[in-house]
Amino acid sequence: MDNLDNIFSQPTRRDLMRFGLACGAVCALGRAGRAITQDTPGKRQMAGPKLEGVARHAAMHWEKQPENRIKCVLCPRECEVADVERGYCGVRENHGGEYQTLVYGALCSANMDPIEKKPLFHYLPGTPAFSIATAGCNIECKFCQNWQISQFRPEQVESTLVTPERLVSVCKSRDCPTIAYTYSEPVIFYEYMHDTAALARQRGVGSVMISNGYIQEKPLRELCRQLTGVKIDLKAFTEKFYQEQCAGKLKPVLATLEWLKDIGIWFELVILIIPTLNDSPNEIKEMSAWVVKHLGPDVPMHFTRFHPTYRLKNLPRTPVSTLERCRKIAMDAGVHYVYAGNVPMHEGENTYCHRCRSELIRRVGFRVASNAVKDGKCSKCGAKIPGVWSQGQVIPG
Amino acid sequence: MSQQRTRREFLSQVGVAVAGVAIGGVAAPGCAAEPDEAGKPNRKAADNSSPRVAIARDDALARGRVGEHRELLRKLLDAAVQKVTKQADAVGGWRSMFRPTDHVGIKVNTLGLSTQPAVVDAIVAGLLSAGLAAENVIIWDRFDTELAAAGFKLNKSARGVQCRGTDAERYGSGYQRDIEISGEIGSCFSKIVAEEVTALICVPVLKDHNLAGASLGMKNFYGAIHNPNKYHDRNCDPYVADVVSHRFIGPKWRLTVCDATRAQYNAGPARHPGFAWPFGGLIVGSDVVATDAVAADLLDGERKRRGLKSLEDDKRPAKHITTAGARGLGVADLKKIERIDV
Ligand code: SF4
Numbered sequence: 001m002d003n004l005d006n007i008f009s010q011p012t013r014r015d016l017m018r019f020g021l022a023c024g025a026v027c028a029l030g031r032a033g034r035a036i037t038q039d040t041p042g043k044r045q046m047a048g049p050k051l052e053g054v055a056r057h058a059a060m061h062w063e064k065q066p067e068n069r070i071k072c073v074l075c076p077r078e079c080e081v082a083d084v085e086r087g088y089c090g091v092r093e094n095h096g097g098e099y100q101t102l103v104y105g106a107l108c109s110a111n112m113d114p115i116e117k118k119p120l121f122h123y124l125p126g127t128p129a130f131s132i133a134t135a136g137c138n139i140e141c142k143f144c145q146n147w148q149i150s151q152f153r154p155e156q157v158e159s160t161l162v163t164p165e166r167l168v169s170v171c172k173s174r175d176c177p178t179i180a181y182t183y184s185e186p187v188i189f190y191e192y193m194h195d196t197a198a199l200a201r202q203r204g205v206g207s208v209m210i211s212n213g214y215i216q217e218k219p220l221r222e223l224c225r226q227l228t229g230v231k232i233d234l235k236a237f238t239e240k241f242y243q244e245q246c247a248g249k250l251k252p253v254l255a256t257l258e259w260l261k262d263i264g265i266w267f268e269l270v271i272l273i274i275p276t277l278n279d280s281p282n283e284i285k286e287m288s289a290w291v292v293k294h295l296g297p298d299v300p301m302h303f304t305r306f307h308p309t310y311r312l313k314n315l316p317r318t319p320v321s322t323l324e325r326c327r328k329i330a331m332d333a334g335v336h337y338v339y340a341g342n343v344p345m346h347e348g349e350n351t352y353c354h355r356c357r358s359e360l361i362r363r364v365g366f367r368v369a370s371n372a373v374k375d376g377k378c379s380k381c382g383a384k385i386p387g388v389w390s391q392g393q394v395i396p397g
Numbered sequence: 398m399s400q401q402r403t404r405r406e407f408l409s410q411v412g413v414a415v416a417g418v419a420i421g422g423v424a425a426p427g428c429a430a431e432p433d434e435a436g437k438p439n440r441k442a443a444d445n446s447s448p449r450v451a452i453a454r455d456d457a458l459a460r461g462r463v464g465e466h467r468e469l470l471r472k473l474l475d476a477a478v479q480k481v482t483k484q485a486d487a488v489g490g491w492r493s494m495f496r497p498t499d500h501v502g503i504k505v506n507t508l509g510l511s512t513q514p515a516v517v518d519a520i521v522a523g524l525l526s527a528g529l530a531a532e533n534v535i536i537w538d539r540f541d542t543e544l545a546a547a548g549f550k551l552n553k554s555a556r557g558v559q560c561r562g563t564d565a566e567r568y569g570s571g572y573q574r575d576i577e578i579s580g581e582i583g584s585c586f587s588k589i590v591a592e593e594v595t596a597l598i599c600v601p602v603l604k605d606h607n608l609a610g611a612s613l614g615m616k617n618f619y620g621a622i623h624n625p626n627k628y629h630d631r632n633c634d635p636y637v638a639d640v641v642s643h644r645f646i647g648p649k650w651r652l653t654v655c656d657a658t659r660a661q662y663n664a665g666p667a668r669h670p671g672f673a674w675p676f677g678g679l680i681v682g683s684d685v686v687a688t689d690a691v692a693a694d695l696l697d698g699e700r701k702r703r704g705l706k707s708l709e710d711d712k713r714p715a716k717h718i719t720t721a722g723a724r725g726l727g728v729a730d731l732k733k734i735e736r737i738d739v
Contacts, residue, residue, distance in 0.1 A: 088626055153623070156564065156623055247627070
């Protein structure tokens with residue numbers, strides 16, 4: 001058997017710290033050691049019978065080409081893949097002219113995380129999200145915190161096979177309101193996410209995708225019928241950054257954001273601020289203006305702190321003052337909800353009513369210490385607060 | 398999860414920037430490597446002559462099964478090695494490239510149209526003739542499963558020639574834990590190439606590649622890194638040269654034996670019988686770039702002969718060969734390479 005039940009029932013010390021029950025420790029680590037950063041998998045990993053080989057399943061969103069080649073149209077890369085070869089993400093393979101995913105249910109990480117860790121601050125605050133990942137990613141950020149799973153092929157990472165049925169029934173039986181598809185890049189395990197989210201929705205469990213936004217329109221629209229929330233990492237606001245630091249492009253991500261707006265699903269933005277690479281006031285100003293113009297002022301922006309890792313170890317951690325500056329620029333541009341992330345106890349981690357500026361949600365680490373949002377409204381001035389405040393809002397009935 | 402590092406390991410990782418390492422172990426163009434007094438190959442160039450690439454062909458090889466021609470393969474390979482190294486005989490040729498104390502990794506290609514085991518047997522015989530112990534030779538590729546499917550007999554015992562995949566123990570345990578940076582690539586290398594071997598022989602197959610143009614010796618070393626899927630953009634260029642430049646590969650590279658017993662001129666790298674090309678030969682050289690350049694030229698010639706677009710016109714030129722040449726990893730200019738028919 002897998003250890004899904006244990007993940008629910010036995011919080012580790014780290015879980016407790018993450019939930020803020022050992023807040024002193026969180027703060028100390030945040031200052032002196034490796035900070036507890038958003039959306040990294042915890043220490044405890046999937047256990048259970050190891051997957052032998054890969055978890056093959058018919059892939060969605062691809063087209064046949066001559067000579068047994070295929071073209072994948074799941075993400076903007078549009079990989080042309082010859083027989084026996086794989087796409088850029090390393091988890092989709094051409095098998096005799098048929099495209100297959102190799103990670104259907106092959107979970108390499110599973111953790112019970114607070115939804116605040118994703119971070120989603122306007123989505124059922126204070127609730128847990130069962131967070132899962134498979135190996136693989138469709139871009140390569142030089143600062144990836146989770147590169148040991150995102151930049152490896154499935155057979156190079158220990159995985160356990162968990163069917164959508166098993167995952168959803170465990171969540172249901174433990175009253176976990178949300179499954180988060182996260183850590184690596186869920187777009188590349190699209191089929192599993194899609195099927196699991198559809199089943200979860202039927203059983204009253206929500207699904208949030210924590211993604212880089214590198215996906216094409218058709219699969220996104222199809223997927224969003226099953227999802228209940230999305231977080232997108234907007235890595236920067238220049239093509240140069242996307243090309244040099246992420247092996248990707250900015251334009252398709254902006255398109256995704258506009259489609260999400262059009263679809264009407266709840267989503268939030270995270271921008272990891274990296275000293276000298278994407279922290280210029282002008283860039284943040286342009287980005288914020290674009291958000292207000294194209295997405296509206298109610299899409300929250302989280303400016304989060306960078307820590308040296310993976311291929312980007314030569315830069316320092318982001319000064320808190322830089323995050324404060326970014327936050328101010330975005331608020332001045334008219335964004336209603338702007339946060340500073342990965343800085344525990346900072347006032348920028350709290351939610352303030354955009355109309356009366358009173359404190360609505362106070363956060364300590366990833367724990368919600370107080371919440372003054374009542375029925376989706378500010379309890380002081382009655383302003384409607386954008387977000388998902390009850391499961392019924394996203395899964396009627 | 399085996400790839401998960403502890404925090405201590407994680408923090409202790411130091412980015413290693415290694416770029417543009419010259420291929421020190423490979424004979425310089427025109428090198429007639431003479432063993433020095435200690436029997437150690439002296440790899441300094443004796444003159445400035447062109448690198449030699451031998452094309453050893455026999456019509457008989459194109460008939461029947463390759464495994465039926467072991468004797469012929471051995472003869473052809475020995476003759477090619479003798480010509481390439483400019484030694485008096487084949488044994489002298491093998492000895493000029495390998496010391497008895499070397500641990501030699503034979504990198505085969507088992508993705509799609511695969512290296513023939515009989516060709517590798519001929520290489521092993523050559524190494525043994527140079528005084529190497531069988532236990533010091535390892536035949537390897539990415540996966541046990543692919544090696545077995547290509548007809549190689551796995552051997553993980555302490556006796557005889559070793560044969561195993563990097564992923565033999567699964568879960569990425571066969572790759573180094575730390576990432577290596579070389580030019581634009583950032584990869585974990587196979588422990589076989591990084592930690593076990595002192596010398597490399599590359600045994601690719603003469604075949605077309607839908608993105609790189611041709612899948613030859615240098616491209617074959619995508620099988621030494623954990624994330625080759627990340628490096629197929631821009632016709633795999635400059636990534637192939639980045640991999641080959643790395644200190645784990647370039648300085649250890651001694652010989653390329655391109656298996657052209659059964660070649661494929663289109664729709665590679667997967668096996669595609671409709672484009673099979675019974676070349677019936679081996680392309681042998683100790684200059685990694687020159688050997689690939691000659692093989693790519695033969696491939697393009699065959700495409701032309703069959704009325705297909707050249708790789709260039711098909712928008713998949715084998716740019717990585719030119720890049721490797723420009724970086725000084727070997728000679729890419731065909732006019733500067735001496736082709737020898739054996
Ligand atoms: S999902 Fe993977 S295979 Fe498909 S286009 Fe994107 S990177 Fe390529």
